[in-house]
Amino acid sequence: MRATTIHAPYDMRVEEVPDPVVQQPTDAVVRVLRACICGSDLWAYRGVAARQPGQRIGHEFLGIVEEAGSGVAGFAAGDLVVAPFVWSDGSCDFCAEGLTTSCPQGGFWGSVGSDGGQGDAVRVPFADGTLVKLPADAASDDHLLTALLALSDVMGTGHHAALGAGVVKGSTVAVVGDGAVGLCGVLAAKRLGAERIIAMGRHQDRTDIAKLFGATDVVAARGDEAIAAVRELTRGQGAHSVIEAVGTEQSMRTALAIARDGGAVGYVGVPHGSGTGLDLSDMFDRNVALRGGVAPVRTYIPELLPDVLDGTIDPSPVFDLAVGLDGVPDGYKAMDERTALKVIVKL
Amino acid sequence: MRATTIHAPYDMRVEEVPDPVVQQPTDAVVRVLRACICGSDLWAYRGVAARQPGQRIGHEFLGIVEEAGSGVAGFAAGDLVVAPFVWSDGSCDFCAEGLTTSCPQGGFWGSVGSDGGQGDAVRVPFADGTLVKLPADAASDDHLLTALLALSDVMGTGHHAALGAGVVKGSTVAVVGDGAVGLCGVLAAKRLGAERIIAMGRHQDRTDIAKLFGATDVVAARGDEAIAAVRELTRGQGAHSVIEAVGTEQSMRTALAIARDGGAVGYVGVPHGSGTGLDLSDMFDRNVALRGGVAPVRTYIPELLPDVLDGTIDPSPVFDLAVGLDGVPDGYKAMDERTALKVIVKL
Incomplete structure (x- = not known):
């Protein structure tokens, strides 16, 4: 099969790799139908996060179960499934509590020795704990598949940020970061009943999506001017709930500066x-x-899935460029140069 | 009248100052019956926090209303009252929400131009928003007065830490800091239903109080050894709720290190x-x-007061040395040298 590998900063390749096989009884092999490129993949692409030459990459995918190990109870060949961006055993204390990202047996797609999502197929450890089944007929619905793919990371991560920020019915929310996660944070806040949602961003194509997702105000200014603008929109007090979806010192500073006294910053931008x-x-x-951190999206998928299936939320607009597997290197380039918001890979 | 003033690090004096008078219709003048010295006063005493020579000090007191301004509705001369460690107007958005420490008209006893608690009397701005009435017969009950005095700061601050740490029925809690606030954090956690409370401290007289307050385990080790001990007590996972009641980099590092994944650190130690x-x-x-910060104890007093009055909680053991007003400088010395845990001033 073929998969995306990273050999050095800015050196992404699509090459032949060994076919994945069931190694443990709890494994499944999933043939990928849709994958995508994440803003956090760009840290590796740019060389900020170190990778070994030839390491696999991509942590968001959905597809069809090709083979399930003898110990897999919940899935069989032919099932349409979505994977969260970490695998987890589903049976430890943390998984039982819903903090699947702290599973001692858990791991991250594309880490050394594991498959990445941006390839033809993936060996999935602890399939029962990791995968979530999707309705079979979704496989033929291109638009729905796109929306469902967002459950593998960005939609659940936006939801985690909104929960961390304490969004409830009637909240005033400000969102720092106009990437796919920030936009999904807007959508998640709207879903949780936020009354006012201030999206911060300078790219109109992105803030247009924010408005589509429920943003009531857009602040296009930067730095101190942006802080002043949010304060002006909130009677000088700031937003009770702030979503931080970037992960830089500057974005955290901004997030705190626009937070209302007694409020919370829900942060999901990987700290850099x-x-x-x-x-x-x-x-x-x-x-x-x-309050925040790496989002236990496996826990959120069952809650968010019905709303995606019935169209209550549709995160698909965050994908604005589609490529085939061969187009993945170009996809990275487009996201790095911000000509694309988020790239979907159709296999 | 006489009051405590600070003239330089380690130079505390008790001297004649002008009698307080009602300046605004919303003011009251309170004759102090009991005051105390706070661990945070030691930052000024040691010169870590700057003070102007002659500045007043002390932010915890209870006493008898001597005079109430014409705009004060809830109090009259003769009322026994306790003051929280900041005053607040009781009418702004933040006061309405219970975050009295963010009241734009609020202030801190002993700040420049205001009276401190460690003196004969105090001018109280916004008396209706600030003071809480106590039962008149408590004035003749020395033990009860001592317990009630803790409501002015340490008991409410411990409660704030416990809430910040997310303590609920059945929680496992670890407490960093064996000062009066840390001990009140133990008491607050117990009151909120914590099942297991791990007190960290090396002074047996203090950890004995922690046990009296509900601590189920004591960790006397320091540094990495202490962290390992807490992890061992918690199946390697750490405590879901950690109370940080010191305010140093080291204490925060310890607090995070003993926190369980998915848990919270409730911090009330003033950051230094x-x-x-x-x-x-x-x-x-x-x-x-x-989650934490400066505790809005004014909001907590009405909730905690009944439990102090009926003996459900008795924070009085945190006071282990009593002095008169003349003894305040010696009281500072005793707390600085850790021969006293917390000094009560009886006037």
């Missing part, structure tokens, strides 16, 4: 940089909480 | 030092939340 961007004294004085 | 002690990547990977 040597500093945190956190001013603990300011957080202390104003009782601003910080 | 140039760094935060926070490892955002670790918090991200393990979904450990950080």
Whole structure:
């Protein structure tokens, strides 16, 4: 089979790799129908996050079960399934509580020795704990498949950010980050009943999606001007719930600065940089909480799936460029140069 | 009248100051019956927090209303009252929500131009928003007055930490800090139904109080050894709720290290030092939340008061040394040298 590999910064290749096989009884092999490129993949692409030459990549995919190990109870060949961006055993204390990302047996697609999502097929460890079944007829619905693919990461991650930010019915929410996760944060906040959603971003094509997803206000300014604009929109007080979906010191600083006293920043941007961007004294004085992290999307898929299936939420607009497997390197280039928001790979 | 003033690090004096008077219709003047010295006062005492020479000090007191301004509706001369450690107007958005520490008209006793609690009397701004009435007969009950005095800060602050740490019925809680706030955190966690409470401290007189307050385990080790001990007590996982009641980088590092994945650190130690002690990547990977800050104890007093009055909780053991007003400088010395846990001032 063929899969995407990374050999050096900016050196993505699609090449022949060994076919995945069931190695453990709890494994399944999934033939990929749709995969995508994540903003966090760009950290590897740009060389900010180190990778071994030839390492596999991609952590978002859905597809058809090709083979299930003898210990897999919930899935059989032919099932349409979506995978969350980490696998998890489904049986440990953390999985039982829904914090699947802390599963001691869990792991991340594309880590050394595992398959990545941007390829023809993937060996899935702990298939019963990891995969979620989708209705078989979705396989022939291109639009629905696109929307469902967002459940593998960005939609669940946006939901995690909204929960971390404490979004409830009637909340005022501000969203830092106009990437796919930030936009899904808008959609998740809307779904949770937020009354006012302030999307921050300078690219109109992205803020148009934010509006489509439920943003009531758009702040296109940057830095201190952006902070002032959010404060002006909130009677000087700031937003009770802030979603931080970037992961830089600057974005965290902005997130805290626009948070209302007593509010919370729900952060899902993978932290990068040597500093945190956190001013603990300011957080202390104003009782601003910080809550978030790597999203246990496996836990959220069953909750979000019905709403995607019935169209209550449709995250598919975050995918604005489609490529085949051969087009993956171009997809990275497009996302790196911000000519594409998020690239879907159709196999 | 006489009041405590600070003239330089380690230079505390009790001297004549002007009698307080009602300046605004919303003011009251309270004759102090009981005050105390706070661990956070030691930051000023040691010169870590700057003070102007002659500045007043002390932010915890209860006493008798001597005079109420014409605009004060809820209090009259003779009322026994307790004051939280900040005043607040009781009418702004934040006060209405219970975040009295963010009241735009609020302030801190002993700040420049205001009275401190460690003196004969205090001018109380926004008396209706600030003070809480106590039963008149408590004035003649020395033990009860001591317990009630803890409502002005440490008991409410411990409660805030426990809430920030997400303590609920059945929680496993670890407490970093064996000062009065940490101990009140133990008491608050017990009150909220925690099943297991691990107190960390090396002073047996303090950990004995922790046990009296409900601690089920004591960890006397320090540093990495302490972290290992807490993990061993929690099946390697850490405590779901961690109370941080110190405010140093080291204490925050310890608090995060003993927090269970998916748990929360409730922090109420006033942050000191140039760094935060926070490892955002670790918090991200393990979904450990950080929630706390300056405690809106005014909001908590009505909730905690009945439990103090009926003896359900008795925080009085945190006071282990009593002095008169003249003894306040010695009280600072005793707390600084850790020969006293918390000093009560009886006037």
